[in-house]
Amino acid sequence: MSEQATNGQTSVDEEYEHHGGFPKFTAATPGPNFGPFIEAMRTLQDLAVSIDAPDDVLAEARAQAEALAALLAPYEAKEGEATGGRVIGLPGRGSLLMLPWMIEKFDAEGVRSRGVFRRYHLGGNAAAHGGVLPLLFDDIFGMTVHAAGRPISRTAYLHINYRKVTPLNVPLVIEGRVDRVEGRKAFVSARLTDEAGTLLADSDALMVQLLPGQQ
Template sequence: MTDGLPTDYGLDPRRVDPEYDRHGGFPVFDAADPGPGFGRFLAAMRRLQDLAVSTDPSPEVWTDAADRVEALVGELEPFLAAEGVGPANRVPSLPGAGSLLMPPWFVDKFEPDGVALRVRFSRFHVGGNHAVHGGVLPLLFDSVFGMVIHAAGRPISRTAFLHVDYRNVTPIDTELTATGWIREAEGRKAFVNAELRDPEGTLLAESNGLMVRLLPGQP
């Protein structure tokens, strides 16, 4: 069990796929070690996202908050970096690997026969009536599919299609379990399934998709 990803998640993909350099693929991103301040920054940003969509202060407070956020933007903007250079999504020890794109998740299983992770949505992800926005769940499932492919040791792949069935309302502020596995594989194709369940085991949503290994030159 880990706060982020297994320590072997960031291994050079060439160890898994000897033909990596012959078919486009993603750039090789090494794990980053930005220091403890980055973890604090992510936690504060997640809380700020929640507050940005759930508070109703006076106009003066909004003005003051805007000044502070704009100042922070000015502090960080000189350090813009290319993809794979900044630490976001490259810190396996942090929840969600250090990315704000997804809610924080924690990996419990990362094996060739499947993956399992805990995820907690918050106010920022609400679509209405305290339920997680339906459009957020495909994003979660697509991330699970990528983990499944990596854990199974398959070559670098992209999502060809992803289908979601919504079975029950997905709650916020509740630790949920997402699991994923390869249903079958044929050549370049891997048909992947995933589920999201609440603490009582109730199925909230399920997904199936197709992951296809990249051909030479495909980005």
């Protein structure tokens, strides 16, 4: 069982191990090539959205991409068994969907993560696409309720204030915390800043604990 902070005190949430209809995930410990493989795939994502290549080069790249897909297809695993998303020590936990950020703090007081938005996340004029910020905030909120000892929850609402343009390739910091708990409801908030502390965006959300069997 995990512990959570409530009004400055630490308490045990008796429902922490209840996962609704979710399977119970465990951390993955892949071999040394998985991390570099994921980074290479991220680089390919960056290039795929930024190149201006002749068609013969694209034909060769397509053939290599299709060959890679054929190589990996026999090893497709179901949710909870695939390596991606379960490697805590990798950026984005080894998931290409998640932003390639690293967790620096993970406890009942809150979660802090640091990273950059890459070329793949470009929205326009050297700024991150506004649509990737909800992904970043939603991910930090999921980790925040987990770190606070709350059972698995779903996002009921998520509100974002875009305070300034969010740049690419600049080190940024996001910090989330649980503000208050009301039964199955956890009200959470987070701030995205640059390393100098300039506020770029902030968010608040409601995370609702799943009932038994809920997805």
